[in-house]
Amino acid sequence: MFHFDRIQQKIFVIMGILILILSGILIFREYNYRGRLSADLSGTSPQIWENPGIVPSNKPAEEQPGKQVRSGETERQIIKVYITGKVKNPGVITMYEGDRVDDAIKLAGGALPDADLSRINLAMKVQDEDMYYVPGIGEEIPDEILLPGSQQSAGSKVNINKADQAQLETLPGIGPAKAQKIIEYREKHGGFKTIEEIMNVSGIGEKTYEALKDQIDIR
Incomplete structure (x- = not known):
């Protein structure tokens, strides 16, 4: 039989208590970790990727590099x-x-x-x-x-098939409204074939034509 004095007995008792405390701490940590892991998994839905190996980008299409975005373009x-x-x-x-x-x-x-x-x-x-x-x-x-x-020079003529509104308004008897009608007419009919055709424009009669016929052409 082994005989221990009082000091040795106290040492063994203290060591036993420490072992119990450490064991309790380890058990508590393991239990707490498993509890938190279970809670995290229960509140998370898995993300499904149709194409494995390709990580989907969270950026919108217009921000992804290499992708061109066409918006509001007209031919x-x-x-x-x-x-x-x-x-x-x-x-x-x-x-x-x-x-x-x-x-x-x-x-x-x-x-x-x-x-x-x-x-x-x-x-x-x-x-x-x-x-x-x-x-x-x-x-x-x-x-x-x-x-x-610029305004028309002396001796030059206004091309009624190409002149813009400002140029048309330099002609005698042609104001903003008639100039706009001339532009609308030529766009609808594919341009003027003769200078006399300008009389087909609403508001332009023989009198107006006589005043401007020497200042227009269709080139």
Whole structure:
């Protein structure tokens, strides 16, 4: 038989108590962990991916890299215009219907340093097959050359198939309402075939025609 003195007996008792305490702590932690894990799993619904191996992105389509989003786009007719004068690369350029004179100048490489842009209307819409001239500072422009957006020069005529509303309003007897009717008529009928056809426009009779016939053409 083993005999232990009082000190040894106390040591064994203390060690036993410590072992019991540590065992209780470990059991409590294990029980608590299992309880929390069970609660988490019960409140979570699994995510199903139809294509395994591809993680779905939370970003909307328009924010995903490499994806192009097309919205609000409309098809526009391609046209060709001739731009010359004080531009870096004069010549025939391809544009879209509805583009402006300012766009044409940029496509021609930009204006030269001695160009006088104050004499032309940069906001004017370009027309298919038209010529646009960018004048120089102090340059005298021949009568046959019409600057973009300027009033008609003496001896020049208004092309009623291509003129915008402002140009049409320079004609005698043509105000905003009649100018708009001329534009609507040519769009509906594919343009004027003769200058006399302008009398088919509502509000334009023989008297008005006689006053403007020498100032219009259909080129």
